[in-house]
Amino acid sequence: MKMIPLRTLVTAELVKDLASRSYFRYGQAIAADEDVKIVEQNTFNIVAHVQHGRGEKRTVELASTPTGFKFKCTCSNRKNLFCQHCVAVGLWMNKL
Numbered sequence: 001m002k003m004i005p006l007r008t009l010v011t012a013e014l015v016k017d018l019a020s021r022s023y024f025r026y027g028q029a030i031a032a033d034e035d036v037k038i039v040e041q042n043t044f045n046i047v048a049h050v051q052h053g054r055g056e057k058r059t060v061e062l063a064s065t066p067t068g069f070k071f072k073c074t075c076s077n078r079k080n081l082f083c084q085h086c087v088a089v090g091l092w093m094n095k096l
């Protein structure tokens, strides 16, 4: 199975589809404030720190894998939660 480069996969539309409306808006604000710092990046993975306002610093990992798009954030253990931090990193990638 051919893996899709993360940048091709993570469009603003995908980010909007995965997030709730409130997480999307919150993530937009975080990206607009440029509160995303990329720690590691290659064709298929990105690790970034997100620190917004007085909130804790969170670590987001986004990955394109043979079984599709995977994401996680240290703010929650809930599977399939595309939180505001994931939104911020996804939108930030689209700005770079």
Ligand SMILES: [Zn+2]
Pocket: 058, 073, 074, 075, 076, 083, 084, 085, 086
């Ligand atoms: Zn998070």
